Amino acid sequence: MPGISRAFRASSPEVDLLLLHAPSVYDFRKHAILYGPVSDMVPSSTVFEMYPLGFLTMASYLHDRGMQVRIVNLALRMMNSRRFDVPRFLARQKPKAVGIDLHWLPHAHGALEIARIVKELHPDVPIIMGGLSSSYFHRELIGYPQVDFVLRGESTEPPLHQLLLALREGKPVDRIPNLTWKDARGIHVNPHGFVPMSLDYVDLRPDLMVEMVLRYRDLQSALPFNGWWSNPITTVFTVKGCAFECVTCGASHTSCTHLMKRQKPVYRSPASVVANMRALSRLMHGPIVLIGDLLMAGPEHAAEVLEGLRTADFPNEIVFEFFALPPASFLRDIERSVRHWSMAFSPESHDQAVRDAQVGETGYTNEDMEAVIHEALRLRCSRIDIYFMIGLPAQTKALVQGAVEYCGRLLQLTDKRLSCFISPMGPFIDPGSHGFEEPDRFGYRLFAHTLEEHRQLLVQPTWEHILNYETKWMTRRELVDATYDAAERLNELKVRHGRITKRRGRGVARGIAAARALRARLDAGMVQGRSGLADDALMGEITRFSMSTVCDKRELLWPRRVFNFRITEILRLIGRYIGGKSRAARAVQLP
Numbered sequence: 405m406p407g408i409s410r411a412f413r414a415s416s417p418e419v420d421l422l423l424l425h426a427p428s429v430y431d432f433r434k435h436a437i438l439y440g441p442v443s444d445m446v447p448s449s450t451v452f453e454m455y456p457l458g459f460l461t462m463a464s465y466l467h468d469r470g471m472q473v474r475i476v477n478l479a480l481r482m483m484n485s486r487r488f489d490v491p492r493f494l495a496r497q498k499p500k501a502v503g504i505d506l507h508w509l510p511h512a513h514g515a516l517e518i519a520r521i522v523k524e525l526h527p528d529v530p531i532i533m534g535g536l537s538s539s540y541f542h543r544e545l546i547g548y549p550q551v552d553f554v555l556r557g558e559s560t561e562p563p564l565h566q567l568l569l570a571l572r573e574g575k576p577v578d579r580i581p582n583l584t585w586k587d588a589r590g591i592h593v594n595p596h597g598f599v600p601m602s603l604d605y606v607d608l609r610p611d612l613m614v615e616m617v618l619r620y621r622d623l624q625s626a627l628p629f630n631g632w633w634s635n636p637i638t639t640v641f642t643v644k645g646c647a648f649e650c651v652t653c654g655a656s657h658t659s660c661t662h663l664m665k666r667q668k669p670v671y672r673s674p675a676s677v678v679a680n681m682r683a684l685s686r687l688m689h690g691p692i693v694l695i696g697d698l699l700m701a702g703p704e705h706a707a708e709v710l711e712g713l714r715t716a717d718f719p720n721e722i723v724f725e726f727f728a729l730p731p732a733s734f735l736r737d738i739e740r741s742v743r744h745w746s747m748a749f750s751p752e753s754h755d756q757a758v759r760d761a762q763v764g765e766t767g768y769t770n771e772d773m774e775a776v777i778h779e780a781l782r783l784r785c786s787r788i789d790i791y792f793m794i795g796l797p798a799q800t801k802a803l804v805q806g807a808v809e810y811c812g813r814l815l816q817l818t819d820k821r822l823s824c825f826i827s828p829m830g831p832f833i834d835p836g837s838h839g840f841e842e843p844d845r846f847g848y849r850l851f852a853h854t855l856e857e858h859r860q861l862l863v864q865p866t867w868e869h870i871l872n873y874e875t876k877w878m879t880r881r882e883l884v885d886a887t888y889d890a891a892e893r894l895n896e897l898k899v900r901h902g903r904i905t906k907r908r909g910r911g912v913a914r915g916i917a918a919a920r921a922l923r924a925r926l927d928a929g930m931v932q933g934r935s936g937l938a939d940d941a942l943m944g945e946i947t948r949f950s951m952s953t954v955c956d957k958r959e960l961l962w963p964r965r966v967f968n969f970r971i972t973e974i975l976r977l978i979g980r981y982i983g984g985k986s987r988a989a990r991a992v993q994l995p
């Protein structure tokens with residue numbers, strides 16, 4: 405890597421690391437693709453514009469060690485302006501190194517394309533890829549000419565720091581853990597030696613985000629997803645690894661053991677979780693989602709977190725997610741500990757056999773679940789989100805309909821605080837999951853195995869052809885049909901049970917009808933040998949037909965407030981930034 409080391413020493417760039425988040429497909433604005441409702445359950449659009457939380461932990465770790473990091477959410481910039489010119493923007497940057505996440509596999513197209521553009525513009529700047537999909541496909545990924553390094557693993561802050569230092573000083577990289585790299589002699593895979601047994605060495609620092617916005621005078625690039633500014637949901641991760649074995653998850657216990665070399669989950673200490681929440685709460689009024697089921701670490705650990713929350717007494721809504729049905733007593737403990745709370749739970753299916761095929765022995769019945777829901781509603785729980793999925797092992801089309809009818813039952817039994825969601829697993833079954841690794845055993849048929857095959861799937865005209873799987877029980881066509889049917893029926897049920905207004909329901913119904921019609925047109929085009937739409941007017945507009953289909957996106961959000969941010973804290977951070985700058989300027993003037 406002589407060129408790379410030279411560039412590192414010779415240039416006088418602005419940042420040590422430029423972290424770029426690519427859209428799922430580059431350039432989605434010029435494609436006419438029906439991506440399908442694959443992102444309806446998350447705040448992002450089908451562009452998957454949300455960058456990994458890890459961008460913030462990496463940025464804060466490097467910042468604490470004196471490095472400048474800038475995050476640029478290219479996906480969001482491209483969404484917000486059709487005229488945003490990616491090559492032009494990138495040509496103006498002078499980074500010492502560029503990091504690009506290929507964390508979620510749906511970025512297989514965009515991440516590689518952005519890397520290619522950066523390499524073309526800055527041939528001497530090292531390009532580092534990372535994230536779960538990068539880790540899974542590291543050998544294939546490093547083979548692309550635009551990729552110099554792949555950092556494997558779900559925890560990469562210290563190895564990344566070591567890599568940037570080695571590049572700066574022109575030192576060898578063969579001892580840096582988790583690194584896959586190449587030179588004239590070939591491809592090298594360093595041992596996966598960094599698997600931290602504590603998570604307390606990293607943090608998500610909201611103040612750094614503010615500082616980044618000020619330093620680069622660029623608010624948009626740092627925002628996590630479209631609309632975040634008006635709905636600032638924040639998250640705090642509590643765990644890495646998982647104790648569960650969901651068949652379709654690429655971060656299940658076995659997947660983590662193989663891919664991340666993590667034998668068992670590691671939990672953030674209660675003090676660190678609460679400290680991070682305090683930092684967020686100081687800045688924002690929005691809800692704070694605790695990522696990971698606190699009970700996975702055992703009742704004592706969960707109780708300690710709750711005790712911390714009780715003492716901290718945050719005014720924010722705290723959202724708890726559960727992977728297994730929580731005991732009602734735990735809900736009462738939450739009630740005693742926090743002012744405002746919500747919960748999310750994913751039974752995946754109403755059918756016990758499907759549930760067991762997906763999650764293993766769940767050990768609870770629908771009646772048990774309903775009892776827990778009732779208890780939550782009896783308490784001050786302000787919102788319960790129940791998630792179902794399409795594309796599970798042993799799930800037929802009739803069982804998807806059954807799940808929707810079961811949603812109707814839940815909506816009828818409860819009040820407006822309970823919402824039900826159903827969505828297709830898509831666009832891909834996770835690489836590394838049981839279903840992906842042993843498709844025959846779990847009833848899956850795969851249409852792509854390699855990274856390159858997934859990259860190509862992403863530019864197929866409709867999501868029926870983008871899905872990387874079908875099941876023994878439903879073909880891709882049936883998965884799509886089952887989704888639209890389920891969406892239509894659930895929409896009706898939500899209107900009937902007063903969960904959404906008739907007006908909103910009509911909007912969703914129109915969206916589903918339009919998506920179905922567009923799908924028929926795209927299919928007809930494919931039969932005639934055309935891929936995509938000849939209709940230029942629709943170019944880049946297709947996200948319209950893929951969003952808010954299985955639900956109205958606004959249903960995912962918490963009620964908005966007039967002021968989402970604490971102005972005094974923002975002013976304090978601005979003051980700190982200006983103060984720091986003028987101190988630095990004075991230091992430069994000193995002889």
Ligand code: B12
Nearest residue numbers: 448452454456457458503504505508509534535559560655
């Ligand atoms: C929380 C979470 C979310 C949050 C988003 C949080 C976020 N912004 O990161 C929400 C709910 C919105 C979400 C959405 C999705 N998710 Co998700 N998510 C998770 C979950 C449960 C935890 C991730 C987490 O907290 N990580 C902790 C943070 C601190 O670490 P990190 O972000 O992973 O970053 C570290 C490393 O990954 C690595 N790294 C990451 N990027 C880069 C880049 C570089 C350059 C380098 C060097 C390193 C690096 O280093 C980082 C620092 O240590 C995981 C499962 C799991 N247990 O890991 C699934 C998981 C990652 N999600 C997954 C999927 C599929 C999705 C969706 C595509 C689902 C969908 N169809 O809607 C979307 C994509 C959304 C988007 N991009 O717009 C899959 C990914 C499988 C795969 N290989 O593709 C996972 C593994 C499991 C699952 N099925 O849910 N997700």
